[in-house]
Structures are given as C-alpha cells and as structure tokens.
Amino acid sequence: MGEFRLLLRLGEGGMGRVYLGRSSGGRAVALKRVHPALAAAPGFRERFAREVRASQAVSGAGTVPVVAADTDAPVPWLATAYVPGPTLAEAVHDHGPLPEPALWRLLGGLARALAAVHDSGLVHRDLKPSNVLLSQDGPRLIDFGIARAADETALTGTGLVIGSAGYISPEQAEGEPVTAASDVFALGAVMTYAATGRGPFGTGSGPELLYRVVHKQPDIDDLPGAMWGVVGNCLIKRPEERFTLDRVLACAAESDDGRGDWLPAPVASAIARKAEHLLNLEAEEEQSENEGSTATPTRVDVDAHHAPTRTGPPPAKPRPRPQPSPPPRPAVSPYAPYAAYAAPPSRQGPIHLRHDPLRRIWLAPWVQRGALGRPLLSLFGLIPMVMLLLASRRLKEVAREHPLIPPADGLAGDLARFADNDGLFPPLTLLLVAALVWLAYRRRTLQRHTERHARAWAAASAVYWLAWSAAVVGHLAWLTGLLATMDDFKNGDVPTVLWLSAGAWMALFANALVTPFATVAAFVRLSRALSGDVARPVTNGA
Template sequence: MPTPLTHDDPHAFGPYRPVVRLGSGGMGTVYLARSRGGRTVAVKTMHAGIASDPAARSRFRLEADAARVIGGQHGAGVVDADTRAATPWIATEYVLGPPLDEAVRTAGPLPETTVRALGAALCGALGRLHGSEVVHRDLKPSNILVTAYGPKVIDFGIARAVGDDRLTSVGAAVGTPAFMSPEQASGEDPTWPSDVFALAGVLVFAATGRAPFGQGQPADLLYRVRYGEPDLNGVPDALVPLLGRCLDKNPFRRPSTSELAAELHDGNGEFAEHLPDPVLQEIARRATEVWQITPQRLAAPRQPDPEAKAVPAARPARRRLLLAGGGLAVGAAAVGAGAWAWNRRTAPEPEPPAPGPSNSRLPKKKLDSLWQLQVADPPYGTVPPAQPLAVGNLVSVVAGKGLGGIDAASGTVRWTSDRMEIHWQVATDGDRLVRMVAPPGSDGNAGKPGGFPLLLASVDLDSGKATDPFARLTDFNGVITQNQVLCTADGVVYAAAGAGKYDDYFLASQSWSVFAVDIGTGRKLWTKPLPPRPDRTDRLHFLAAHVVGDSLVALQETDDGKVRAVVRDTRTGSVRWERPLDGVVPRRVQLPMATDAQHLYVGTGRLQALRLSDGTRVWDSQVRRPGRTYGPPTVKGGVVYAVEKGLGLVAFEPGDGRPLWEERGGGGADADLSASPVIGTDHAYSRRASALWAVDLATRTPTASYRTTGDRFLAQEKARVTLALGGRFLAAFPLK
C-alpha cells in the first residue's frame, strides 16, 4: 500500500523524483518515482547511516549486479543506479503485478496448471542466476512478482556468488526461515540446490496457501526445516513426488533447475493463459492505478518544547536480559521433569518439540534412539554451544533454568537445578563436576563497587546441589559473566576470570588472568595474566582446554577473531609455547580437544598434528592429501579419525599422518564436517544430514543409521552409549 513521502525523504534520485513510498524497513526504503519524461520506476535505497558501513555498501552494489544478471525477462530490469551516493539507490522497472503471496490471498490456492507454469518460469530465472554462479538465497513468495508475461524475481539483498564468503559470517543462517534450505539453516554456504529447495517451498505455498514447514517462531521453523518432514497436504497428487525430491534434506539428491522445469511444464501457451481470472484482474488494476497516484509529502513535525526534559528509559543489563531469556526458554519446556527437560520418550517416534505441520504425504521417518529428552536452550544462550558432559554414570547438560543430571543408560532425570548455571562455567574430569557459584547477595546487584568474590564448588552427583565452595577468591569479580571454568584434572581446576567493574560485555579496564586451584585445599597454585579484551567484546578468552600429563593445552581466541594454540606447564602456569592456527575458525573448535601423550590434533579444513613438547607441526594433511578438507578429529587407541569432505571417515597414523584406511561404499559423501566422530570398540559414529551413521571399523563400511537432531556428540563409555545434543533434544544411541 503506497504511503506519502516524509518531510525528510530525498527530493530526487538522479533524474527520478519520488512520488510515494512503496515500503520501508530497517535497511532502506523503496519509492515509486518518475522521470521528467513520465517513465515510472521503483527506486530502492539504503539508509545513509547503514551506507556508512563499507560491507553493507558492497552488499548493495552486489544486489544491483545480481539484478542486472537476471535481466528484465526474469526480474525487474535495472534502469539506473548510483551505489556511491551518500544515500545509495537502484532504479528498476516498476513491475505491474502483485507479489505471489498477495496473488494467493486474492485468488486462493492456485490451480495445478498455474503452479506448473509458475515453477517452470522460475526455474528459468534461477537457471540464469546459477549460470552466472550467483545464488539468490532468499527466494520466497514476497520476492516473486506475478505479471501477465511471467514471474519476476526481485530482492537480491543477500544474493552472492558461489564460494564468495567475504561478506557473510561463517556459520550465520541468512534468509527467511520458512523457505530456507536445511544446509542454509545450519549456517552452511548455500549453493544452487538451496534455491531449488526454496523454489519447492514457494510452489507448495502457491498450491496450498501455506509454507511447507508451517509458521511460528524462527527457531521453531529452523528446527522443522532441518529435521521435520514437509506438509504436502493439498498439493496436487502429480506434484507430490517431484516437490518431495526438491525438499530432500540432502542437497545432492535435489534435481537441477533444468530437470525440474522439464518435469513441470512443456512450455506450450502464454503465461497469462495459465493465470486464474482474479490474478489477471489484480494485474490490470495495478496497471491502471499506477497512473492515478499523485505526489504526496508530509509536513515536518512540530518541534518539541525546549523546556521539556525527556526521561531516558532504563536499559536492563545484559545479564538480566539473558536470565529473562532463560526463563522464557524454560517456559516452553517446563512440563514433566521439573523446569529443565520434558517429554521423555523411549518410543521410537517422538512428538515434535513445537507445533508444526502434520500428516505429511511423504513417508515419515522414525527416531530410533535408546532414549531421548527434550531440553530447552541454556539460560545464557547457545554461543558458545553447550556441550554434554559425561561424569560418572551420568550425562550432565546445562539447559532451561540450569544444570541437569541424567542417567546415561536409561535416560532417567536424576536431578535438575534452577540456579541459572552458565554452561562455560561447568567442567568435569569424568568423575567430578566443578562449577562457579553465584556469590550470595549478587542477584540483581552485579554492579556493586568492588564486585563479589569468585566461588568454586563441586557438585554432588546424587542431588545436583553445589557443595560448600572449596575456593573463595577475592582478587576476582565473581559476577562477571565471561569468567570460565576451562577444565579439571588430577584434583586441580583451571579457570579464567576478570577483576574490575561488571558490565554486559568485556571492558578494557578489566584485568584478566588464567589460574589453577587445588580442589582439596582451595589454594590457588598459580596465576598468570591474560591480555585485556577491548570494550564491548563478548568473545570468551578460551575456546577449549584439556590437560595432558603436565601440560595445559588450550585454544584461545584473539581480539581479531583468530585462534592460537597455547600450552602451559600445569605446575607453574608458564607458557611453554604458543602458535597461531591459520585458517581455523573459532566456532569450529569449540569442541572437546583431540590430544594424546605426544600431539595436539586440529582439523576444520586442513588436518594437522602439533608436538606437545614444543609446538612443532609434525605433519599436515596438505602434504599427503593436498586440497582435501577435514572436520574436527578424534584420537583413540593410537589412531586419529576425521571426516573428509565428500568421502567420509578416514583413519590416520598419529606419528606421521599416513592414511591407514578410508571409508568404503560411498555412504560418506554427505558426511558432516562440523562434528567430531565418536569412536566405540567396533564402530565409529559420524553425522550425515539428519542421521548418525555407524561405520564398522573392521570392514570400513556403514552398517546402520539413526535419525537424530543432534549436532554435538559424546561417547559415554561407562553406559556404552553415544550421546547426541541438538535441536532441543538430548538422545542416546548405541556405542558398540
């Protein structure tokens, strides 16, 4: 619906004068504009404040380039642009037709002939993009305009060339959740099959009036997109198998745009002949209405009384906001086992964790876990991700309102806590659970001058309650959220903490240290300084840490987002050696570390082994297997295991990196590179799409698969189970 111009809207964009606003959002505004000769165009702008960001301006320029690539037949042809102006703008033809979502609201679900013609035409549009190695990444009904001559694809704000990651954060899911592909929802780099998945969702919407994965909160939609089955009720019978292939979770099984176009439509007839009368009438109405619009501009608002004083709104501290968020997360799951986890099931097919589509006409798949629990997100967010901890016969996880202890063999919830534990402030050595404890009186009083002492306590594994603190450290501020428990081993806990004023983020005025405390005596064994963090940073100092012999092996994140391996003497805290890990992305190493008595093994791209004694790189996969990509490794029984992209599980000799064997059978082509493999006695377990595959270590071939929502995996040796956490489920699978 057009709205009047505001008093401060620009008066011209090159030769085009704005007439009315067509829409506005957080990034910019779209105007209807005309040239002096009467040419009508749509002008998309970027807010000047956002345009001051070079990356945002580059995105805007790339959007114009992508619009030019698709051209006037399949998109709104670019007429003019100035992406270097103070307020960058792009002028395109004014398309005479409604967005697809409005067309469906006007005419109802479209008939099969219309859906087929629409799909074939959109295949042509995407094929043109993909031929230029551009992926749209946000195809949805509101980005498709229906004209009498065919659909036009618009809004290339997040489109980019395949493999160009300069303007996108690694691991960030961008797009619209209801029409996003599973790989895109997982933060992976989308390629053309992602657009095919989105196109199938658009066609389901056109045929039924609803998205294939329902509606709701973004987190719920992302979950269903990654693990749920699409709802194809109402889709014409002949289209169900075809669209089901396009909606396959595995991108390699989706058809290409040319294959899809051939199965959708034979190309006969004009596009308008396939449109229902209400849509044609709406196109005609818009073609007439555009010439009846007259320029409108609102007057400037009256100036406020200079004597009046504005009262600033109070901004709750980030700590309180996070606590409130934790409460909301628990509210969604506070049924059954206290206020931590709910809906425990041992049946093979669970209920979905949130309302979603049902009665799918595609075959339903079963989750075949030994047991599973539905859990809420941890109270302090999911960055870094919460990891399951194997302690005694339990698995412990921070979720919902706090820490929980579950019998790893049966899935019985033994105890839960409501103390709002922070998951990076809990650690275990396999027998003991240690955590930081909120100092008495600190709730809601994080800004007390001088702060509160830092308290460390063990957790009673029978009740889940913290015992009396074994350490009370007054030289640190115990309420700083970024304090960490790194790990514990041999009766010593290793931690990092700050001193100084509390704030929502790190402060440059804070001083930081890494230190060791004897659990038996509470005595601090040593303290070593850490570099200060810049103001407003919230990245933790440590990504992972582990004790090997007399070495504290750690991966630390630097201020510029790089990763360094740092090895300290556990007796003194002195740094034995440190070195940068080039090309390693911080979020991909927030996992249990792969070490043995001699080496630290690091994956995520290249696979390499660093000697623990001096940091020398002993071997590098790029030497023996150049150009190959690996996920994070696992070492067990004198063998290093890692998943190789496009191949599957590979075993290496730890001393020299010589490949010992490769997975056979071709089942590892879509193996996930984000999770470390879990190694049992006879089998290795590796994630592929939405399943956990078991690979026989003797034959090197897959023997079983288990449907799972998990993306973090852990071997619980005492209970002989593989634990999977992710998608708001904790589940157990065999460990053989």
C-alpha cells in the same frame, strides 16, 4: 537520468523504503532507498554493492532489470523497472492459493528465472513469496539483496544465516556452502505456499522454522499429485539428490499446456487495477505540467552530492567453470519419486519405519473415483441398518403385543417367517460398520502405501459393496416381514418405534433400488482389482 520523480510510496521492506517513480526519460521504476541506519552499519555498503552487481549481472526471462544505482551515496539507492503486479505473497493472502494450471506456469517461470541467475554465476539465496512478482506475462523474480557469486567470500560472520526462515535450504540454515541446489529447495517451498497458502514447514519463530527445515519433513500432502512429486524432489534434504532446474523445467513443460490466461481472474483484475492506477498517475502528472501548476509531483534528486551511476550495458558475465558433462538422463516425468526423501540428517541415528510415510504410488483414476470409490456414500443405507439393530428388541415386543390373527399368507407369510431368523443381521451390521471405518481411513492414506495395499483396498471395497447390497435387501425383507406380523393399530396408538421403523423402511427401500446397479458395478470393480491396472510404483520415467 540524474533525477527521479517520486509518484507514490509502494511500501517498506527490511532494507529500505520503496517508491514508484519516473526517470527523466519517462520510464516507470521501483526505487529502493536504504534506511540511513542501515547505510551506517559496518559492512552494509559492501553488501549493498554486491546486490547491485548481482542485479546488474542478471538478465533473462523472469527477471527485472536494474535501471540505475548509487552505492556510494549518503543514502544508497537502487532503481529497477517497475512491474505492475502483486507479489505472490499478496496474491495468495488476498485471493487464496493458485489453481493447478497457474502453479505449473509459475513453476516454469521461476525455474527459468533461477536458471538466468545461475547462468550469471550467482545464487539468489532469498527466494520467497514476497520476492516473486506476478505479471500478465509470467512471474518475475526480484530482490537479489543477498545473492552472491558462488565463489565470493562471505562478508558476514561465521555461522550467520542469511535468508528467510522456512524457505532456505538445510545447508544454508547450517551455514554450509550454498550452491544452486539451495535455490531449488527454496523453489519447492515457494510452490508449496502458492498451492496451499502456507509454507512447507508451518509457522513459528525463526529458530523453530530453521530446526524444522534441517530435521523435519515438509508438509506437502495437500499438493496435487503431479506437483507433489516435483516439489518433493525439490525439498530433499541432501542437495546432491534434489532435482536440477532442467528436470523441473521438463516436468513443468510436461504438465503445462501453455494455453489461456495463466492467472485466476481476481489476481488478473488486481494487476489491471495497478496498471490503471499507474496510467492515472502519469496522466495527472502530465496534466499538471501542461497547466503549469506549482503543485507538480515531487522532484527528488536521489543524491545531491553524488551523481547517480548510469548502469549502461551490463558487465560481462563471468565464464562458468568447465564441468564434466553429466550422463544422459532418462525421460523425466512429474511423477518421479524421491528416494531418501525421508532420510534423517547424517548426524542422527537411523530411523526404522514400517514403511516410508512419504513414499507414494500412482493410482488408477477409477480406484478412488465414482460412487464405489467413496465408501462413505454407503452411510445412506448403513444408518437405517444401525437404527434397526438398536430398535430390534422393542420392535419384537410390539409384534408380540399386537399379533396378526390369522397369520399372514403368501409372500407376507414367508417374510414373517424370515423375520424370526434374524440372528445374522446384528453381526453383519457391526462388521459393515468396522469395514467402512477401515476403508475410509485407508482411502485417505492409500497413495502412501504399496501397490499390493492399493490392490487389496480396491478388492476390499468391491466386496464391501457386495455385502452392503445384500445387507440392504436383507434388512428390508426382515423389516417388511416383521411389520407383516402385526395387527392394525387403532385410535392412533402407534408406538414411536414404529414411526422410526417406517422411516428406516423407506430409506432401505430407496437404497434397495440402487443395489442391482451397485452389485454389477462391484463385480466389475472386483475383477479390475484382481487383474486390471490398479496402481504402480512411481519410478523415473514412469
């Protein structure tokens, strides 16, 4: 393994350039060559040697093995196995956030990879979307550039933060001792990015992000309900209160059925194209060798003065320190809450809130689903009611100017007399508008409130639909009776308000056809809201 053939430049990171190459044994590798300026920086070689030791010590599912390295060369380098797949950052940037089934597979794969890192006595310390590779058989964790043994002395100055702002834990941002719980925090931040396309603390300069990590609560409202609970528990400020990797794995196993391809089609196609490109490069290289061409791929001795270090078998793993066995845990559910999640940093004074804005409850699916669970659908009947409220005065003037002589008899006459008593309709319409605004607003924040609030909302929405059904029928009868009191208009001299009223009448008639079904469904909904399963607090083992 004394030389590598560099086939393609893959990119450039903060530490150096990365190439796709082939070892003398024919193995595809990703070779990282450090920038010469960095190699000459004081203390850098010690840090890079620590990276190599860390990478060699890690093995297991979801990790990428080291093939060879030389930390003493004039230009230090590191070669790892090549994974033909995009990073999580590239996949989300090019194809958008991952769907929920892929999120659970990603969560489980990264948790297993971090478990392998921690079993080796290490902490990764720089988990971020660009350090996660996506392959057909699962995610791969790469770049242990700033991983270190938990008991190893830091080579950096006091208070110097190592890691990526927005993804490191609060204790890491403040220069405090870092444990495996820091990687759990970073895992929650990475999952937020995978699900939403943004980090949990937004964008901005490094100092801004570090401040938000320490003092602000993450924005994870757009995550799916079950994923919200797991990620929220990973992003707790205090490390001792976060989920452990065992609990994260249990939640992932509970929600991931493990069937089918785990990646969406566009990402899988990108992986296939990378693999095809690699095969084409190898075929071109083999063809050039067979033809004896002088234009062979570049053959580079990684270092002419220092023979590359053969990794051989990985060094013996350090024995983990004995720890007291933890007490038995209750059954884990992905809907577990995270108490103290909204607690401010210890050095800040207490914050008194009317309710915890990040507390969530479990909602029965029927509460917000179906037509009656979406009050905004009632606008189809509410808009013509508002139109009649605004046009009622003009309509009455037109009726007085064009009276029907003799007055209408039968049902038309009854409706005409009903039209004279319309004092109830304006306040009813305004009340329905106010109720709709309240219901729509509460629906968006319902999971952040208590079980009692959810039950009240479900009952109120049922009463709202009952009142809406009665208002639709009442407005239709009122408008029909008013039109029945008018004489025919001749010579096409029809006021504009009558054309608008005709459109409102047709809209009300269409809504009136569904009011019987809405009334029955609303009574059923009201009964379920008062006595059925509406919501419950999210508790451990729920």
